[in-house]
Amino acid sequence: RFKARLDYCKADVTNGAGMKPLAEHIGQASTIFFLALSPSLYGAVCKALDESGLACGDCRIVLEKPLGHDLESSRAINAEVAAVFEEKRVFRIDHYLGKETVQNLIALRFANTFFEPLWNNLAIDHVQITVAETEGVGDRWPYYDEYGALRDMVQNHMLQVLALTGMEPPVSLASDAVADAKVNVIRSLRPLGPGDVRTHVVRGQYAAGALDGHQVTGYLQEEGVRENSRTETFVALKTMVDNWRWAGVPFYLRTGKRLPRRASAIFVQFKRVPEILFNRRVTLPPDMLAIRIQPDEGFSLEVLAKRPGLDLAIQPVRMDLHYAAEFNGQSPDAYERLLLDVMAGDHTLFLGSRFVQRSWEYVQSILDRWQDDASIPLETYPAGSWGPKAADELIRADGREWIQP
Numbered sequence: 001r002f003k004a005r006l007d008y009c010k011a012d013v014t015n016g017a018g019m020k021p022l023a024e025h026i027g028q029a030s031t032i033f034f035l036a037l038s039p040s041l042y043g044a045v046c047k048a049l050d051e052s053g054l055a056c057g058d059c060r061i062v063l064e065k066p067l068g069h070d071l072e073s074s075r076a077i078n079a080e081v082a083a084v085f086e087e088k089r090v091f092r093i094d095h096y097l098g099k100e101t102v103q104n105l106i107a108l109r110f111a112n113t114f115f116e117p118l119w120n121n122l123a124i125d126h127v128q129i130t131v132a133e134t135e136g137v138g139d140r141w142p143y144y145d146e147y148g149a150l151r152d153m154v155q156n157h158m159l160q161v162l163a164l165t166g167m168e169p170p171v172s173l174a175s176d177a178v179a180d181a182k183v184n185v186i187r188s189l190r191p192l193g194p195g196d197v198r199t200h201v202v203r204g205q206y207a208a209g210a211l212d213g214h215q216v217t218g219y220l221q222e223e224g225v226r227e228n229s230r231t232e233t234f235v236a237l238k239t240m241v242d243n244w245r246w247a248g249v250p251f252y253l254r255t256g257k258r259l260p261r262r263a264s265a266i267f268v269q270f271k272r273v274p275e276i277l278f279n280r281r282v283t284l285p286p287d288m289l290a291i292r293i294q295p296d297e298g299f300s301l302e303v304l305a306k307r308p309g310l311d312l313a314i315q316p317v318r319m320d321l322h323y324a325a326e327f328n329g330q331s332p333d334a335y336e337r338l339l340l341d342v343m344a345g346d347h348t349l350f351l352g353s354r355f356v357q358r359s360w361e362y363v364q365s366i367l368d369r370w371q372d373d374a375s376i377p378l379e380t381y382p383a384g385s386w387g388p389k390a391a392d393e394l395i396r397a398d399g400r401e402w403i404q405p
Contacts, residue, residue: 014044016051030058043080071364092351098334128267132259141224153255175347186358190240197369204234206258209383236391258383263405264293298322
């Protein structure tokens with residue numbers, strides 16, 4: 001039934017005359033145009049839609065990330081799109097925001113009375129966000145070698161998750177209220193000076209190694225990759241949110257390809273109890289909330305409890321929720337939810353132009369420093385490992401360790 005509704009129309013989408021076959025085919029209907037194209041074409045396509053009369057009525061446009069290659073190109077793309085489509089008709093899609101666990105972050109925080117009083121620097125020691133991929137660059141090398149992990153993952157996916165984790169309660173669940181709350185988090189990120197990029201950011205590139213019992217090639221040996229490419233496939237960074245709630249609480253982000261397992265998660269580690277009573281003679285592990293984004297969506301809370309027996313022995317126990325088991329089945333696919341929201345005109349789970357601008361401003365300082373200072377190393381790490389040793393040293397310098405998802 002679905003296939004019977006599909007059609008195909010060949011057209012040159014970069015100029016108005018080339019759009020004529022499409023315009024004749026669909027007429028003046030209110031249409032959703034999904035641009036799964038290079039971002040460099042977004043401006044030309046929007047102009048062509050306008051010239052051909054297709055940008056009419058309540059039609060909407062969906063833009064796939066990344067929205068630009070850097071801050072300057074992102075501004076240019078937003079300006080070109082805005083010249084044709086008003087903001088309420090633009091949907092900048094990021095499939096991560098359609099995942100059930102990401103959507104549930106707001107409910108988890110603001111629908112439970114016991115989380116919100118603790119969701120601040122008085123109770124939380126630090127936050128970790130990990131997005132790990134097992135696959136290599138594969139046939140995406142023409143795109144990936146130009147963009148790298150910082151642009152591909154940190155600028156959009158990871159800063160969005162950070163914003164949802166750290167935002168203040170929005171005044172309502174309306175899309176503009178949620179967008180305001182998220183943008184305020186990105187505005188509060190402490191700027192990275194030239195010295196900070198060297199000490200607070202680690203970049204890496206995978207070398208040959210073993211993954212799931214199989215030998216895999218390094219990035220530079222992938223078919224099509226530029227010889228001596230300096231493109232990073234791994235990024236780890238420490239950032240601070242300089243606002244009242246999060247002052248002094250570091251956020252550690254890391255993402256990479258060819259890591260041991262495919263997993264995305266948020267770890268909220270609470271502060272240790274005082275070194276009295278149970279914590280006087282032994283170092284007890286802190287309580288921790290783990291929010292699993294993929295593949296096993298759900299969350300767990302690790303707390304300390306007395307082990308049964310005559311001795312007063314304390315050990316961690318885990319309270320665990322698996323969405324698929326608890327709610328009898330798989331969650332809707334991320335794109336399924338997001339495309340439905342486009343049809344409904346709901347922007348809550350989409351990137352606003354202000355967020356894109358602020359996130360690029362933050363990332364641009366890192367890109368500029370990498371470009372200007374050739375002495376900043378591009379670390380290598382064997383495929384199948386958790387990244388370069390420098391990433392471990394980054395977090396160990398603060399007396400902490402990465403939590404493996």
